[in-house]
Structure formats: structure tokens, C-alpha cells
Amino acid sequence: MITIQLKPKKEESLQRFHPWLFSGAIQRIDGNPAEGELVEIVDNNKNFLALGHFQIGSIAVRVVSFEKVLIDDNFWNRKIQLAYSMRKSLGLVVTNQNDTYRLIHGEGDTLPGLIVDVYGDTAVMQAHSIGMHEIRQTLAQAIVDNVSEVKNVYYKSETTLPFKAAIEPEDGYLIGSETTQLCAIENGLKFHVDWLRGQKTGFFVDQRENRTLLERYSKGKSVLNMFCYTGGFSVYALRGGAKLVHSVDSSAKAIDLTNKNVEANFPNESLHQSFDEDAFKYLNNLHTLEQKYDVIILDPPAFAKHREALRNALKGYKRLNTKAFEQIKPGGILFTFSCSQVVSKEQFRLAVFSAAAESKRHVRILHQLSQPADHPISIYHPEGEYLKGLVLWVE
Ligand code: SAH
DSSP states (O other), rough: OOOEEEEETTTTTHHTTTOOGGGGEEEEESSOOOOTOOEEEEEETTOEEEEEEEEESSSEEEESSSOOOOOOOHHHHHHHHHHHHHHHTTTTTTTOOEEEEEEGGGGTHHHHHHHEEEEEEEEEEESSSSHHHHTHHHHHHHHHHOOOTTTTEEEOOTTOOOOTTTTOOOOOEESSSSSSSOOEETTTTEEEOOTTOOOOOSGGGGGHHHHHHHHHHHHHHHEESOOOOOTTTHHHHHTTSSSEEEESSSOOHHHHHHHHHHHHHHHTTEEEEEEEEEEHHHHOOOOOOOGGGGEEEEOOOSSSGGGGHEEEEEEEHHHHHHHHHEEEEEEEEEEEOOTTTTOOOOHHHHHHHHHHHHTTOOEEEEEOOOOOOOOOOTOOOOOGGEEEEEEEEEO
């Protein structure tokens, strides 16, 4: 196995189990590893530190083991088994009220570069690293062997792997084939899931508990669901007894999906309407108090995918939240989220604070939200806390 030797004093973060080795810490590479190849990391004195997948880029190695063990099919099988048994013990696996959950959450499951979501009998797998791409078939087999409900594994990595790498990932079934199901049940509600064409793995399972909280606060309220995508929040608001729900998304496909999901749960519902429009434009066009809302949900796409985009992202969050503060009725509730990994909880809160100050509204924090337990965060990898939310009472 090829060895990577670190510069002096660069071993500390790995000794604290942080799973990424940055290229700047490398003194020498003993050989010429292929992208995705398993390598051994040693400190400057050649003491063993970790084993991981090599890749060209600022994160040079994603660690899969801090122990010197044999990395074979059995090793991957055990990791999948561990991830599944934790979810089983927490009651998060398939039941008749919920048949969708995240089985593997990258670093949070000591499998950096791998995401797996389960929808009934199908697991949708996304590789974010070439190392995971290379072993996709082994991983798919381990999923089917350990998770009794799963019969099909769909691989969806065409957009998540680095395009510079000399590989051409193809989306498709690694095991099994298309089911007729194409539907997920979340807290008893039905959602069409299109993992072939949809965003990410097809559905945002990470908002499950936050949607439940919205349901609790929706009774008798007018609700605006911005960036609605599948209409997840809208359907919960309707079940919660909202007097009116408006869903907004700039993608016509998302609006179709929202309408389909509302229809699947509440046929012929007249309290819901959707708008294929830009979020900022929509918010700018609410002029009278009657047009304003009691509850607004802001769940935009990640404004910053890379560190360089951070400043602009923070400005974006501030601008969007300012608009929402301006357009929410007195005594309103704002659910505001950021799913950008590079934006910290503190930075997001500061952006929302600045927006509140600019709009001169009196604002109190009711809840601080994050991601659910099937998206665990390794305590050694705080970057894994990507979903941040605030629920605010706006006077
Ligand atoms: N809240 C959703 C997930 C949102 S994903 C859920 O619970 O599942 C982000 C969505 O924002 C996407 O559907 C995308 O089409 C939409 N979007 C991106 N930019 C937008 C803009 N400027 N205005 C309105 N919608 C936008």
C-alpha cells in the first residue's frame, strides 16, 4: 500500500479523529496513487495514523480507519451493519408510518464520501469520492445483505463526483431494478420520490422533524412555503390545519411535484396554491397586509458550496431574511434554514440577526433546529452539522 508521510506537527487533527487529510499537510507520497486508491498515512516519524481513500484536491485523503486493519469486503459490510443497527435501535428504520430515512451519512457514519437514503425497498446511493465510487458494487451488496427491506440499490453519482476525475460514472441500478413504488411515506404522509430525475437522492429526508414542528404551529394560519421543491412543508402545514398554504419555487418541475404531493394527501384541496416564481420577486410583490403571511418557511438551496463563496452566501441569507421579516405579519413565525456546510451555526445566526436589525422587527428565537438522528454528526467532524434552522417569533 502506498504511504503518505506528513510534515512535522501535521498529525494533530488526525490524532483527534478528524477524517480529512488536507494536501498542504503532506511531506511526501511514496509512490503514485491512483485516485480512489487506499493509502496509509504516517506522521513525520513514520508512525501509523490512518487508512483512507486518496483523491486529487484540497482534501487529499478521506479516512476510513484509524486502526491498521484489513480493508476488505468484510470491513465495508461491518460499517453498513453498524449504521443500520444504530438506526434500528433508534426506531428510525422502515415502519408503516415512515419508510424513508438516511442509512449512511458520510463522515457521521465513518464513511466519508458516501450518502445512502432508503425509500421503502430501494436504497439510493451517492458517491462524493472516487474511493467510494470504486467500491460501489461491494457497498450495494453490503446494503442488501444487512438491510432486510432493501431489494434494489440505485446509484446516482453523475453529478456528485468531481468532473475532473478520469471516470465516467453512470447512474443506474447496481442491484435489482425499478420498482413501481416511487413513493415515500413520511410520518404517514405520501410523497412522490423521483430518484432518477429529482434533486439529491430524490427527497429531503433531513427536514422530517422540522416539518413536524411546522405542523404543530400551522393551525388557523396562512403559510408561505418558499423554495418548496417537493412541497414537504406545505403538506404538513395542511395537515396541521392551516387556513391557506402558498408554495413557491422557481422550478416548474418542483411546482408540479408539490401539486402532485398535495393532491396525493389532500385530494381536491382548495386551501393550497403554488407559484412558479423567483423567491425574491415573490416577496417583493406582497404590498398589502392581507397579502402577508402568519408563517413563512425559508429553505433555500445551499448558497455556498465552497469556502470562497462564503461572503456572498452570508449576504444572500441576510437579504432573503430581511425580505421575510418585512413581509411577515405581526405575531408571525419564521422558519429559516441554511443547508450550506461551509456556513457555521454562528455565522448563519449572525446573518439572520443582521436581517432582523435591518427590518427593525422585534424578534425572539423559539427553536434552534438541526438535522435528525439519521444524519448523525461525528463529534470530531463539526463540519458535518450542515443543516441549521431558527424558528423565530416576529412581533
Ligand atoms: N424545502 C424543500 C427543499 C428545498 S431545495 C424540502 O423541504 O424538500 C431548494 C429549492 O429551491 C429547489 O427546489 C429550487 O428549485 C428552489 N430555488 C432555487 N433558487 C430559487 C429562487 N431564486 N427562487 C425560488 N426557488 C428557488
